Amino acid sequence: MNRVLTAIVEPGFFSSAPVHVALLVGGMVAVVSGIIGTFTVMRGQSYAGHALADISVTGGSGSFLIGISPLWGFAGTSVAAAGIMDLIGVRRPRGRDLATGIVRGAGLGLGALFLYWDTTHTSTTGATVTILFGSMFTIDSSVIPVVAAFGLAAVGIVAALYRPLLLSSASSDLAVVRGVRVRTTGALCLVAIALAVSLSALTIGAILSTALLVGPAATALRLTARPALVMIWSALIGLAATWLGILLAFDSYYWPPARQGWPVSFFVVALILIFYLLAQARPAGRGGKPGRG
Amino acid sequence: MTMPRTALSPDGPDSQDSREDVLTVDGVSARLGGREVLHDVRFTIRPGEFVGLIGSNGAGKTTLLRVILGLLPPAAGKVRVSEGGVGYVPQKIQLDPDMPLRARDLVGLGLDGQRLGIPLPSRSRRKLVDEMLRAVDAEHIGDARVGNLSGGEQQRILIAHALISRPGLLLLDEPLANLDIASEQEVVALLARIAREQRIAVLISAHEMNPLLPVMDRIVYLAAGRAASGPTDEVVRGEVLSELYGHHVDVIHVHGRVLVVAGRGDGLDIPLVPAAPAAS
Numbered sequence A: 001m002n003r004v005l006t007a008i009v010e011p012g013f014f015s016s017a018p019v020h021v022a023l024l025v026g027g028m029v030a031v032v033s034g035i036i037g038t039f040t041v042m043r044g045q046s047y048a049g050h051a052l053a054d055i056s057v058t059g060g061s062g063s064f065l066i067g068i069s070p071l072w073g074f075a076g077t078s079v080a081a082a083g084i085m086d087l088i089g090v091r092r093p094r095g096r097d098l099a100t101g102i103v104r105g106a107g108l109g110l111g112a113l114f115l116y117w118d119t120t121h122t123s124t125t126g127a128t129v130t131i132l133f134g135s136m137f138t139i140d141s142s143v144i145p146v147v148a149a150f151g152l153a154a155v156g157i158v159a160a161l162y163r164p165l166l167l168s169s170a171s172s173d174l175a176v177v178r179g180v181r182v183r184t185t186g187a188l189c190l191v192a193i194a195l196a197v198s199l200s201a202l203t204i205g206a207i208l209s210t211a212l213l214v215g216p217a218a219t220a221l222r223l224t225a226r227p228a229l230v231m232i233w234s235a236l237i238g239l240a241a242t243w244l245g246i247l248l249a250f251d252s253y254y255w256p257p258a259r260q261g262w263p264v265s266f267f268v269v270a271l272i273l274i275f276y277l278l279a280q281a282r283p284a285g286r287g288g289k290p291g292r293g
Numbered sequence B: 001m002t003m004p005r006t007a008l009s010p011d012g013p014d015s016q017d018s019r020e021d022v023l024t025v026d027g028v029s030a031r032l033g034g035r036e037v038l039h040d041v042r043f044t045i046r047p048g049e050f051v052g053l054i055g056s057n058g059a060g061k062t063t064l065l066r067v068i069l070g071l072l073p074p075a076a077g078k079v080r081v082s083e084g085g086v087g088y089v090p091q092k093i094q095l096d097p098d099m100p101l102r103a104r105d106l107v108g109l110g111l112d113g114q115r116l117g118i119p120l121p122s123r124s125r126r127k128l129v130d131e132m133l134r135a136v137d138a139e140h141i142g143d144a145r146v147g148n149l150s151g152g153e154q155q156r157i158l159i160a161h162a163l164i165s166r167p168g169l170l171l172l173d174e175p176l177a178n179l180d181i182a183s184e185q186e187v188v189a190l191l192a193r194i195a196r197e198q199r200i201a202v203l204i205s206a207h208e209m210n211p212l213l214p215v216m217d218r219i220v221y222l223a224a225g226r227a228a229s230g231p232t233d234e235v236v237r238g239e240v241l242s243e244l245y246g247h248h249v250d251v252i253h254v255h256g257r258v259l260v261v262a263g264r265g266d267g268l269d270i271p272l273v274p275a276a277p278a279a280s
Helices: A002-008 A017-042 A044-065 A072-089 A093-121 A127-133 A141-160 A163-169 A172-177 A182-204 A209-223 A229-256 A262-281 B059-070 B104-114 B123-135 B151-163 B179-199 B238-245
Strands: B023-032 B035-045 B050-054 B074-082 B085-090 B169-172 B200-204 B218-223 B226-231 B250-254 B255-262 B271-273
Touching: A017 A044, A017 A141, A017 A163, A017 A182, A017 A209, A017 A229, A044 A072, A044 A093, A044 A127, A044 A209, A072 A093, A072 A141, A072 A182, A093 A127, A093 A182, A093 B035, A141 A163, A141 A182, A163 A172, A163 A182, A163 B059, A163 B104, A163 B271, A172 A182, A172 B059, A182 A209, A182 A262, A209 A229, A209 A262, A229 A262, B023 B059, B035 B059, B035 B218, B050 B059, B050 B179, B059 B074, B059 B085, B059 B169, B059 B200, B085 B151, B104 B123, B104 B151, B123 B151, B151 B179, B169 B179, B179 B200, B179 B238, B226 B238, B238 B250
Parallel strands: B035 B226, B050 B200, B050 B218, B085 B169, B169 B200
Antiparallel strands: B023 B035, B023 B074, B218 B226, B250 B255, B255 B271
């Protein structure tokens, strides 16, 4: 039994400090992303989430230049970009997409410049890989309170706006008639998405962060039709993918080719994809057409 | 005043007190993209009345509903809604079939969709939702995803959503437009029953008045942005509608159904409102 366990969990997993930080930060981020992701998917804002993630590259790479945690840069730029997108994005879907695209392009251009400086002007090796693809075992434990604060803020927003967000995702006219301030609600939701995206940029990288935002939620809504349960399932799926990913990455230090470990982000994203495919293969459950459940 | 509204107005002896009206539309004009879509529209609705808002496509029905709902500010005039508030049933809502929102969730949001916080499971809330689902004959689809429902089923869920907060007035935007004849009659009967039993006034827009004739107390007829209102048989008359349209139309009664036909019969006759299907 012990041997089996040792084969699955390589020695040292539970005693390693970087693993502790990775499990804690990765876990918090997965739960936050899972919850926020539910609303991202329901409101059809996956593209906006993706753009915010891309833009967070700018802040992340800028942070490296001035020597602060990339989390501040990720969050700063993506929340600011969310604000700009809301300001210039007219309410029509096409206007929203255009606004998103323009802000995204501008942000990425600046990010390219910062990344270039990161690699040429500073001694930080691997900044590009850390920003774009994450590096969960190198997260500094001092960001834990910041992660918790950003996570609580994001979850607080969608918990407070739970019903207005549900109603306006069904129909913004119905929401307005019921007295929902649709514009404010939408803007706050975008801020929550920006926070969630910057948190997952910290763990699995800016490029991959929407995978953790959209993947678990897209999987969860196959499992149940109840909106509150979708949030819970989505958080659990993200958590499972993250923790399993960390375990596999730790184990992979003993794997070929280099015996230096595979990136955690690869495992997390691969697991999310596997969960999603499994849920797709599953026949539609309760909440489908009446009489079939 | 050129409109026959004065002669047809409901301000008869039985409605001396206009404060009792659930809806007062007073001289409303509305513009869309610089074009005047509604001109000096005025009518009132009393509690429990079933009123048809009839007009062809482009006559301004949806614009008028949006002004009443406060979704569009009028260019002139005023809308007054009584305290009970307004329930609104849009024509259709766009929701993907896999979106996790059950019919009962949408009905419940009609009660408290504007409130903050996640609602705790509550027996009384659940009971209210169940009652409302029963009232629209939709108990069996309560747990289905809204995006999976047929047009008629979605219509009934939207009606339940609008009614659960007990509004004094229910507004429906072309609820019959996408329905087959059987569901059309079901929805009309359901609405008439609700209006009668719960004393909720109903304003229902339609481009075709015939399905509503048996249940309609009064009519608001819209043409070219202008309105004539009153009891159906007083408004749907050749001279009234001719003045509204600005050219000669005839109103023809066939087996209890009404046809509005343009022209004088000496040239090309164009029916402005198509007849109901022969089978009924």
